[in-house]
Amino acid sequence: MTEQVTTGTLVTTGTDVTRMRELNALSIVRALRGNPPSTVTELATRTGLSRPGTDVIVQGLVADGWLTVVEPDGSSVVGRPARRYRFNAGAGHVLGVDVGAHKVLAMLADLDGTVASTSRLPVGPDADPAARLAVVDAAVDECLTAAGLSPDEIWAITVGVTGPVDASGRTTLFTPLPGWASVNPAEHLAARFSCPIQVENDCKLAALAERWQGAARDADDIVYVLAGMRTGAGLIIDGTLRRGYGGAAGEIGALRAVRWLTAPSHLENCASLPPGIDTDNAAAWVFNAARSGDKAARTAVRRYTRDLAVGTAALVLTLDPQVVILGGGFSRSADLILDHLARELARTCLRVPEIRASTLGAESVALGALRLALNEVDARLFGMGLSTPAAPRA
């Protein structure tokens, strides 16, 4: 950890004991989060605080509910075994909601990001905003009930939607959902939840999820490509999700010249496609047929990938990322896409990044929503000092 101090403040205010104790409490919580349960002695070593001082602060954090005691298992042979303490990840919870064209997926997790409950409810692609919001409410309710929590026990919510999200939390520039451009999902949820509520673009959230728990855990410079009947992108540069000045970063797909708008039509128009298969299932049929050696299907997949590669090359040449993650529904067929995509990028790009398939599948957007909600909680937790755990007000 680096030390950055404002010298003037230090010299003129001196040591403020209350503030100091708060900062020391924070450093103990930091030292425990994401680590196995630890003894007071271990925590003192890890934080550089004195052992007696650490003990006092740890007991205070236990009383406030931030830490829980892990009783020794009695297997120690010499003397009294030491108690261990763990961060009480259950002190608070967050919600992530993926509002898609065909489904709403809600997930509820504790402060460690461990998922406590999940609800996936179908919704029609033509559902009007009120109907879609009713499904959002139902999915959220299912999650809360399954976890035995009430709305006022949720500390942060993120809602994922398709299309660029403006400063007000609306998708006014573009959305494929009927009537949805004027909907403010945060405002809708704020009627029942008093915690901070964010709305974010689905591709951006999926990118966050891949860096958190998926295929890009080792990377700071990531181009995430959501490949499906719609193609989109989420960009992480220098470890930070990039929204753009007006929330519209990653929308390269809107440019006709890079062919993402028309790429999926190669699959829909595959010559060997049997009659009667609807748009939603055509792509899956073509990928399966290609895997079985169907010649027209293989051609369709090759043409799709060639067009997918143009927009991907535009992103790679612009940003020079460490890794490209192929996600979205079509990433289930990454075995048919990745090699050809890599060859196309090698042909067109100056420096070719690693290309990997998503490992999170259909849950990536909701998981990314959980991650963004946890980021919100962390910013409050580590930015303001620790009081007794309680849901923050928006």
Place this chain on the structure above:
Amino acid sequence: MTEQVTTGTLVTTGTDVTRMRELNALSIVRALRGNPPSTVTELATRTGLSRPGTDVIVQGLVADGWLTVVEPDGSSVVGRPARRYRFNAGAGHVLGVDVGAHKVLAMLADLDGTVASTSRLPVGPDADPAARLAVVDAAVDECLTAAGLSPDEIWAITVGVTGPVDASGRTTLFTPLPGWASVNPAEHLAARFSCPIQVENDCKLAALAERWQGAARDADDIVYVLAGMRTGAGLIIDGTLRRGYGGAAGEIGALRAVRWLTAPSHLENCASLPPGIDTDNAAAWVFNAARSGDKAARTAVRRYTRDLAVGTAALVLTLDPQVVILGGGFSRSADLILDHLARELARTCLRVPEIRASTLGAESVALGALRLALNEVDARLFGMGLSTPAAPRA
């Protein structure tokens, strides 16, 4: 200024008097840099330090050469007027060198970025690496001589080149200069200079310059487009110049689909172009003819701009910047380009940023090189504490 402290360190080490004095010296230098000369009382107020403590540190900084005394002008009517102190920007100097196809431009500046000397020497586009490096040396020598400085008084150097710069400081992926891919300009200059030497891409440096002194001073999210017989881009996101994972960010122009590779050919192939005009002067002729109403020339400029807009739209849709800066040689004809470019972007982009012409012209790359060299100096100055001014060793 925000306060970030490592609590453990604070508590266990307590107040380290020497380090504290050093940090206080830094905060006084910070308070003076870029500000008008100030009295000890003003500095004490600005830094939050005590007046006697400030006085002691200021006298130390004057003795070390970091500050100079500005004697009062005697116009005060009551009592003895107070001395003022200014940051001694002349304590060190930096060099910025733009190595182009047709010229080498070297600039030398003090620690405030005030240019002390400039040298612009021609070089043939077909010059081999040894010949080009000899011109670099000559331009640098002219700058040093004009400023009355020796190589060991230079604190940092940045060299700007065309093409993506890899970690070794070479343009191995691509360079239009004959034989230049294997040249390491930093290594060449290190034979005479012991300070840190960086090599950076010309478009990236021009972007830095526009944010420092040019058309993008108010922006943190900037797409800089270098428009000339070659088209390139430099990207600043969240206030930071983005290099990409391998130094190849901004190279969207390499993608045939976005038309930057062929855009200038509309100017070279203009039907009304008189015979005998060489490539280097064709574009200027066409822009002038278009300005005078020549129909074929106006068509050529319109076609050029339409193609320029495709790659620019790819950058805008990817990054959603606050502002696009049109720079490079063709920005002298921004009056013919900007409106049409804005219309094309409005047609293709979801959110259209402001579009502005560069105000720095042909000096933008060298100025950006100065800025990057100053950043290097600042990182050392504010990262390590102040000793007596001296050129750092690389």
